[in-house]
Amino acid sequence: MSALALGVIFSIAFGMWLRFAIWDYSTTQQIPATIRPELEELRADPHHNEARLWELFQRYYDVRDFLPGIASRDWLWLASFIMISIPVVILGGLLASRSLSRQFSDVARAARRVAQGDFSVRAPSVPGAPAEIIKLAKDFNRMTAKLEQYEREIRVSSAVLAHELRTPLNAAAGRVQGMLDEVFPSDPQQLMLVKGQLDQLNRLVGDLHLLSLARAGQLAMEKSLFSVSSLVSERLEWASPQLAVANVITQVDVGPELMLLADRDRLGQVLSILIDNLIHYAAQGQCLEIKVSQCESALHLIVADRGPGVEDDQLTRIFDRFWRAESSRARPLGGTGLGLSIASAICDAHGGSISAYNREGGGLAIRMSIPYG
Missing domain, CATH: 1.10.287.130 (Signal transduction histidine kinase, dimerisation/phosphotransfer (DHp) domain)
Incomplete structure (x- = not known):
């Protein structure tokens, strides 16, 4: 809407300028060629000979164009441009507000279903809606999820x-x-x-x-600056007996210079959970890959295996409390089904995220992202 209003204002201003340019050109062309240079010179310096300039204006220009007040032709032209712009503004506003109205309606409709107890509903993003409203819909969807x-x-x-x-x-x-x-x-x-x-x-x-x-948002965080490489080495050393028994080969890709300001013990707990998860449910793949990378705002840690993976429709549920897949994560293997829920809670407490995806060629990868600071 702001862009539409600015566009109308600039269009009116351009129309007034264009109207004056055409009027001035047509009037100038009617002046004898011998007089034009003198008039241009006087217009460039009006105070040099005001009497002569007024004389030429009176001879070749319409005096009504110089009259002050609302009856001036400039005001009539301005009023005409405004009257033309009004339906354009109304039509443009209606078109622009359609996507806005649809987005609000979709969010309101989804909110009513949530109020009725249907938490599976999601509000679709409407193309063309303002970015702030689309962000509102995405935040609403995260809340319902x-x-x-x-x-x-x-x-x-x-x-x-x-x-x-x-x-x-x-x-x-x-x-x-x-x-x-x-x-x-x-x-x-x-x-x-x-x-x-x-x-x-x-x-x-x-x-x-x-x-x-x-x-409840009350999980205490004791942040300190530490080396990510040393944390990975420490947790792998702790799990080395179990990894050796399972014949798991470890591949680590982490730069020794990577530093992170976070709760070292809590993130170490997450890493231990992911390693223990692999030992219990993906040891048959005999592969543990840990890769750490960074971007401008966050550090990314991936723990991957070559085990059976997880069904695609279960990937969004593996961080639920007491979740176990029926085949690969059965009760006889032990555990309470809370490990990945704890890992997710710790990442959330750091303002980060954790997600899982199946790898090409088989296996599961869990990606943890922790923002700097």
């Missing part, structure tokens, strides 16, 4: 959480009851089995607490 994820997690987490809590509790209670009934001997070995179940329960509660803090 988060709401859909939360609703899905709430729907499935109650049953899953009850199962995850009940399993170690039942195992520990059964072991203790067996010792009380003298089915099992009351020795340190049996107590260590009980402690293992309680440790598993404690890890689950700790993971859930971390996710709750992250969702």
